[in-house]
Amino acid sequence: MAREEHRIVKGQVLVPYELALGKTWSAFYDYLKEEKIMGKKCGRCKRVLVPPRSFCPRCFEDMEEWVEVSPEGVLETWVYVNMPFFAQEIRIPFISAQIRLDGSDSGFIHRVAGIDLQDFEKVREIVKLGGRVRAVWNPEKKGSILDIDYFEPVD
Amino acid sequence: MGNAVAIIGTGQTRHGRRSDACYPDLVREAVTAALEDAGITLADIDGVVLGTMPSMMEGVSSTHFYFAEALGSVGKPVLKVETCGSTGQSIGHCGFFWVASGMADIVLVVGSEKMSEGDGQATMTTVFDPFFQRTFAAGAPGVFTMQSMEWMYRFGIPEEKGREAAALISVSNHDNAMDNPHAHIRMRVTMDEVKNARVITYPVRLLDVCPASDGACAVVFASQKAVRKSGRKPAWIRGLGFRGEEFFYGESDKAVWMSATEAAGEAYRQAGIRDPLKELDVAEVYNPFTYQEMIFYECFGFCPRGEAPDYVLRGTFLKGGELPCCPSGGTLCTNPIGATGLIRMAEAALQVTGKAGERQVEGAKLALSHAMGGVDQFNGITIVGSTL
């Protein structure tokens, strides 16, 4: 009897989780519903972190003070994603971006949109490192990071 | 300070798509090779350290159970140590400390991955938190591209120059892999081929990116006493460092990358290295992406910030250059992630013991090995030398 030499077995694994957001991150999402981007300020190093943290990872102290940061900021870096990935929520092509919101001391990861994304060469004419972008709010708030629909370039 | 520890044997599988072997058999292939190289048997091993990428990679969790026989660990103490992509360095460090603590004379350290069996990018994406950043994640290429862009912008590196230098890194790594019988990708590529390859995430193209490999690596760590007994030429551990940054991407500056800089600084302090470019003979830098390799050169003090492309184009890191990097072909040509950092360490050990065959850098006495993990979060360094 002929035998297949190297057999492959196919399978898939699905595992459900229920992950607690905790007080600070829950509040962040509540603020998003009010179209406010809130960070927290460390009493020791004075850095403002967005998303907010309950504690400063560097100083290892509670972060008590809420600070509203600007919905506008500087594009620190970006990537044009035009390849499908597992569990991708956003349809390709999209732009994943790191934005330094005015009044904050950390890069905020979101997406840049609101422009024609189909042609990369045209995109790079508009989307520039060091350029300014502004939050565009999703009229429907779901308590998710996509309550900020996207950031659009400000000229 | 403390007990001296050396590497007395290494073993690697043939890396690549290994659907001819089930996962434990692949692991055993590396273990057997390492024992043979060290001239010892399983009976000589006091403890075993294992590390891989997360369970999602192959869909089996806590593989120290599954691999018990393949590791030769039945009846022995085992430690499972994991830090994502930097796992290979972290398990090597654990092997070092196990022996340095005096609790063992010989420790077998094994790293493995079988990337053809799962979705590696799904693993990368789920390293991101589910609350904020995962939505925008695009696997490893997305992150590394963001970092490379930021770096070039920060130091005013013209796009053309960055492209040219990255292409040369790809060409030289592919050339080097031709000398390495274990390498996954063994083909020569030209500058034009790299520059015109399919775009993955601009400006990163297919030939700027490592493959997904199956493979395993095993390394034998020994005390001074065991080194003498083995009669093997030792690669002494001269310095090691591991550093991690904050979890959220964007919180730390990835263009100057503190974790890479400080991990190397720690290892240099221990090894007494002041001018790495001059003092090191060879480096095995973890380079899944060509552009990123240049950031590492700067963090490791091989050249001033922002000048890596100039040094690359001058041939500094080529075979025969001032500091040859990745004579093995590097991560760019072979990447079974859980094993990759340990392969870097094994290759460094082969170099300083004069056992690197076709890829030997002549007269190498001091070598750096490295791995990076998480979403640009962790860096581990080990420096090995032919003398203590």
Place this chain on the structure above:
Amino acid sequence: MKRVAITHVAQSSGAESRESLMDFTYRVNKEILDKAGLRREEVGCIIAGSADVFHSGLSCANAFDWDGIGAFLKEGSRAEESAFSFIYGCMRILSGRYDTVLVTALVKGSENPDNDPVTGFYGDPFYLRPAGLNESVVAALQMRQYMERRGVTEEQCAKVAVKNLGNALFNPYADRKRRVSLEDVMNSERRYDPLKALECAPKSDGVVSVLLASEKRAKKLTKKPVWLQGYGSSMDHFHPGDRDLLNGRLPEAAKRAYAMAGIGNPRKEIDVAEVCEPYAFQELLWCEQLGFCGEGKGGTWIDSGASRMDGALPVNASGGVLATNPYPARGLYRIVEAALQLKGEAGEHQVGKPVRTALAHSTHGFGGQCHSVVILSA
């Protein structure tokens, strides 16, 4: 030989926490650092004990762990099981390169699927997993053999749950707090016959930390250092069918630990033990293998009351894993509870007798595939 001590400990409650895993971790590590009067920057090295994606929904557990354990730009690492993390931390001190090491184990069991599907992923995808094995199934196979071959009764096994859940009532950190009678245990649901629901550990949240120090440093940091005296560990075959489920690797692990600690007669020399018993009968089997009683005598031993909080050799005065089971962290919980007994700081569950030497045991894997034994002294 250099020595290593536990100077401080901290732990969270095992009950479900509403905090994110990151904040939950931070609270405990902040507490231990405050107790020791150290800032995180002053600690030599930080090691996490956690399990990846199946236990957290996040790949590369160390990535998410890093902020909460306080490891930003610190020398550090992560081991997958907390007894592993502990001994790795000790190795770092014994190497002479670090004076202090912080070891923290963490998990939020409340956020994850049940233990059974999670441990099911230990199985290979070709044979054991399709055959439906998980830790509970193998434990049931093991329990039936234990009763048949060793003559231990089902009631004697159930008594472990009665004892440990009773002890847990005195432990403020315990998760499952409920006084149960032998009848309650015997009548609880038979999920994996002969195992009953109350004989199986719950799934708990938990963050637990120890600060380790070199001898010189320990004496400056605390008046009551707890010293590592012995360590032993051993791995068994993967397929349960390749081994004798009643003659595993625990005797070997214990022998190594006893030899290192210079213990000749554990029954006499160990004052208190924290034994990892995710399934009630396993406490009896493990105690036999640790040499606390003769082979097959686990049943009569529990009948004698020796392992009760006021007995000759109290076992799991904390309530053990049957009361609190933050899976990858439970090994370090055993070590911390043993340390508290040695420091005399276990509060209401402090045992009656003086404690000079304590044993902490940890196991994971099908039917106890891997065992670690730690011996501590005051």
